[in-house]
Amino acid sequence: MKKVLLSLFAAVLLAFGGMSTVQADEYLRVGMEAAYAPFNWTQNDDSNGAVPIEGTNQYANGYDVQIAKKIAQSMDKELLVVKTSWTGLIPALTSGKIDMIAAGMSPTEERKQEIAFSDAYYTSEPVLVVSTDGDFANASTIEDFSGAKITAQQGVWHVNLLPQLVGANAQTPMGDFSQMRQALASGIIDAYISERPEAMTAESANKKFKMITLDPGFEVAESDAAIAVGLRKDDTENLVKVNAVLETISEDERVALMDDMIAKQPAESSDEEETPNFFQQVWAILKKNWKQFLRGTGITLLISMVGTIVGLFIGLLIGVYRTAPKAANKALALLQKVFGWFLNVYIEVFRGTPMIVQSMVIYYGTAQAFGISIDRTLAAIFIVSINTGAYMSEIVRGGIFAVDKGQFEAATALGFTHGQTMRKIVLPQVIRNILPATGNEFVINIKDTSVLNVISVVELYFSGNTVATQTYQYFQTFTIIALIYFVLTFTVTRILRYIEKRFDADTYTTGANQMQTEVVK
Structure with missing residues (x-):
């Protein structure tokens, strides 16, 4: 177990040690989906003026990107694209995770209640x-x-x-x-x-x-058809700068830029003379994008593994605390009761709300409400850990109740404290009892990391969805993702079953042997 924990710690250091800190005064962080060509898309190199996407080895390009580059240059900054889901763009802006939005966003009246908009830089049909x-x-x-x-x-x-x-x-x-x-x-x-x-x-x-194209077409409000840059309401200085840049771009230049981006947009690569079959398409996607899938798989494993182990540790601590006898001191007993209420609230809240909601609240909410900016991968590990901890606390409680009451009584007769009883007699049996449920939580966490794409964590689903938007081959791409998820969960299940068999050899006799040892002492 020590080797496993050390390996996990090393993996965390490796994952975060190589991450560079983005300084706000060096980069203009612009949020977009990077999946809405020709306004914005994702590509694998920096060709045609593409710019880096934060936290990945990929690049973004498109009409929005080129407009944002002009704005960044006027501010003497480097453009850095923060790839964010559509629903996360405004929370990312208002919480300070990004400096502005350039994502084909229209300045509707509803959005104007939340953020400010520049002058229009394109009009849609x-x-x-x-x-x-x-x-x-x-x-x-x-x-x-x-x-x-x-x-x-x-x-x-x-x-x-x-x-x-x-x-x-x-x-x-x-x-x-x-x-x-x-x-x-x-x-x-x-x-x-x-x-x-x-x-x-x-x-x-x-x-x-x-x-x-409909004739006659849709009736569209001017504010809907326009596309503008979104900024925080208090960011009047940058709003003036953005409008000044947009004013220098003529209508002819905007049309020419859009035509250029349409010509450079990602296209489906296929041989018109011989259309490859489904399996050939799957293999071609995997061969071309295996690095993206591998990176996403690694992040998924890191988050789910660390989150499960930390969650198990939280569950064990809560389980031991909730089974502790009432303190003799009245003040301590009151504190014990109050803290117990707090734990109950924690458990009910995190078991009763979806992880996708927890992700949005914790990642964006903490920044917006308290000014605390958390690295998105660390935030993801934290979210999975406390979510798992809430479930594991109930699983551990059930595991403790499954231990025969006679063992508690025997430990008390031998003079064991509650802590000694738990550490030396009960918990070894509890861990064996809850191994199947813990394995189930691990499998669930592997799959549930997919919801973390709402805070732009580059896990397996996020990476696969990026590939799908590049290739336009959705069924083929998600077939690969499904197979990877299956391999991960199947492998984890088999490893945990092997561990269960190893535990079966000696765990059930641990409590009795420990008590016998104490009697001899």
Whole structure:
């Protein structure tokens, strides 16, 4: 066990020792999804003026990136892209995790309640994206989409356009464009609402997609069609600087820049003469992106392993405390009771709320409310640890109750204190009793790390989703991710079963042997 703990400690040092600290005065940290070509996308090198993505060995490029580069240059700073999910962009900004947002975001009235916006740097035209071999490939009017299953991105003004499609079957909004493209490719939906540049990207990158421009088109408010840079409300100094830069970019330059980004956007690589089969596509994706998958797998294992061990330790401490006898001193007894209430609140809160919500509150909330900025990977380990600790405390409590009461009585008769009874007699048996449940928690943590993508932790799901947005081959990419998750969980399960068998050889006799030793002493 000591070797295991030392290895884990070394892994943590290795993971964080090589991370450079980003200084706010050296970099302009701009948040975006980096998955919304041609506005922003992820690529594997710095070609065509791409810039680094924080915490990864990848780069971001696109129209938003190039606009942000001009802003950073005017401030004599280097641009650093902070890849963040759409729902996390505004919390990241208001909590100080990023300096501004350049992500194809429209300055809607609702968003203006939370953040400030610059002047517009692009004006969008809403369109629809359909399947080229679908029933609506030849549609041209709103009436033509009667009965069609249509969706839009959650939290975006596109959702407000769904009611204009009279007769259409509006679907639940989805999290991002990669999900909508995947749903369209698999036939779950018939179309999704997009903007002309993104639709042109989807159409040119994947021959299965087609852009439909409605005539007459959607009725769109000016504030919705505009795209602007988002800043904190109190950041008036940078707002003035951003507007000054945008004023120097003419309309012709903006159109030329967008055309250039459309030409440089990621495209689906396939041989038109011979289309590779599914397994060839999977192998090609794995061969090209294995480093990303390996990095994501490593972070997933690190977070889940450390989180499970720390959570187990928390559970053991709480379990021992909650079974301790009441203190004889009234003041100590009162403190003991109050602390017990605190532990109950902790357990109920973290067992009763989803980890994805806990992630948002802890990572962004602590920065916004208390000015505490936590490294996202350390935050992820902390979140998984305390979440696991809440569950493990109940598992440990059940394990303690499973130990025969006669052993407690025998220990008391021999003069053991509560601590000695727990350490020498009960806990060795408890650990064996809870091993299956602990293994189950480990497996759950491996899978649940996927929710940490909301705070931009580069775990396996985050890495795989990035690859999917680059290749437009969603089913093939997520097949690889599913196989990796299965290999991880299957391997962990087999290792834990081996450990259980080793424990079976001597754990159940530990308590009795220990008491016999004490009697001889």
